[in-house]
Amino acid sequence: MFGAKKCLYNALGSICASFILIVISLAGIAFFLNGIWMNVLSILGALLLIYVGISGFKNIEINSVGIYEHTNFALFKESFFTGISNPKDIIFFITLLPQFINQSIPYFVSATSLTVGWIIVDFSTMMGYAIIASIIAKKLNQSAINKMRKASGFLIIIIGITLFAKNIFILTYL
Template identity: 30%
Template sequence: MNTALAITYILTVMLLIATPGPVVALVVATASAAGPRKAFSTAIGTNWASLMLIALASYIIVASAAVNVVLLNMLSLLGCLFIGYLALDALKNNPASADAQSPDKQAMQGGLWHGFIVGISNPKDIIFFISFFPQFIQITSSSKHSLILLSLLWVVIDFAILGLYIFMTRKLLSKTSSHLISRGAGVALLLIALSGLIYNVRELFNLS
């Protein structure tokens, strides 16, 4: 294994995942509103989505399959609408009163399926993985083994960083701060959804 290349990949992925985005915003909002257990379930959902996108990207890399750009933009557009729904839900809920909420209400805050939909909602990540993984494909002598190793490293780093976000949200902040973080995460999700909608509508208009 190329150790230097592996270290470079690990550091790069750490920076990419730690950068605030829809996944981080959703996990932080869930940790503030519904607790670490629901937040970890959300993280599992986002990781599951990442694995599916990585698997598809790996297939495209190996098989040199063509990407349907219009389909990717349509799926991304639907994902932005769902992210917007989650943002409004996060802004509407009050983490300080989470204990008083009904189980059905708490179940709406994050969770496995919400995490999966947010994670899968930007299928342009497939294009990212297609362009990103080949830079590190020489990490082993076999391209297939390299893709497996790169995927496993991504999963481990993803869980570690999201777990750190959850720990910081629940252990190091007061209830008032958690409320502010939940609101801030909701605003971040809403801005991400709006920017995604504008971008994808513009892309679809240019392709038509």
């Protein structure tokens, strides 16, 4: 809906959030984000998901070239805050990344190589998806795009409500 060029800013926001979470994970700071704080951050992330889902119900208008008008900074910011507010990424990075740390070289070098590799693969995947989605979106009319946005928004709201309820339940019975 944004076009492949605009998705660059969305991808950069997501990668910046991932970079921060990878650094936190590899630095061991994630150890301090356990227990109640992880649940509090999860609740905030769930609320953000619900907000993003609700925003999917707003009809968009495609301009004459088939691209939805949205500022580059708004795309970056939305993607960054969605990514950084997901504490489950820290858990993912903590469990995944140590398996690939090369013990025969200094930790910093190995961690840096791993981080750069992750960013390259993540960015390539997001941009590949953006290019494919842009091609498909050009073949759809505005009504079909808005219906897909609403369906996606509904699913995101369901995920957000489920995460919210789960974390409230955990906090209640800790």
